[in-house]
Amino acid sequence: AKILLLHGPNLNLLGSREPHIYGAATLAEINEAAGHQCDNAGHELETMQSNSESALIEKIHLAATGGVDFIVINPAAFTHTSVALRDALAAVSIPFIELHLSNPHARETFRHHSYLSDLARGVVCGFGPHSYTLALQAAIHQLDLAPH
Ligand code: DQA
Numbered sequence: 001a002k003i004l005l006l007h008g009p010n011l012n013l014l015g016s017r018e019p020h021i022y023g024a025a026t027l028a029e030i031n032e033a034a035g036h037q038c039d040n041a042g043h044e045l046e047t048m049q050s051n052s053e054s055a056l057i058e059k060i061h062l063a064a065t066g067g068v069d070f071i072v073i074n075p076a077a078f079t080h081t082s083v084a085l086r087d088a089l090a091a092v093s094i095p096f097i098e099l100h101l102s103n104p105h106a107r108e109t110f111r112h113h114s115y116l117s118d119l120a121r122g123v124v125c126g127f128g129p130h131s132y133t134l135a136l137q138a139a140i141h142q143l144d145l146a147p148h
Contacts, residue, residue, distance in 0.1 A: 001069040001143045003136070005034055006056060007049035008076030014101075022101045023128035030132050037133065041140045053078055057088040064092035070139045071096035072132075079104070079114045086115040095142065099135040100125035
């Protein structure tokens with residue numbers, strides 16, 4: 001099956017961005033590990049990062065016609081702001097997992113609300129770069145339960 005891994009704004013800066021919160025791994029390293037993980041499970045992975053809400057929304061629209069079976073997304077700050085991203089995910093009705101490196105619930109109150117969580121199959125947060133591994137493991141498991 002085909003998995004789309006989406007990264008929201010400022011995640012291109014991983015590695016140098018507040019490493020005490022987000023860890024030392026770069027986005028390239030995270031994507032490489034994610035690719036291996038999906039390969040080993042016999043699934044195809046596509047990754048995309050954007051700082052632009054519209055680019056992420058358009059990628060989600062394309063996923064519907066592009067045969068994407070599952071989306072794993074770190075919406076970053078758009079988690080807490082974007083009704084439009086929520087509507088895009090609802091519109092394509094591709095199952096998705098929301099993930100975060102940090103645990104937003106242990107941070108500022110404006111990070112406690114997500115516009116996506118109630119639509120997600122599940123949410124993984126708080127494990128640094130390992131959140132990606134756990135979220136992809138869950139996505140692969142979901143796909144194996146209901147193969148496409
Ligand atoms: C984040 C958490 C968000 O609150 C924040 O805006 C981010 C990253 C995380 O992965 O921990 O940019 O999604």
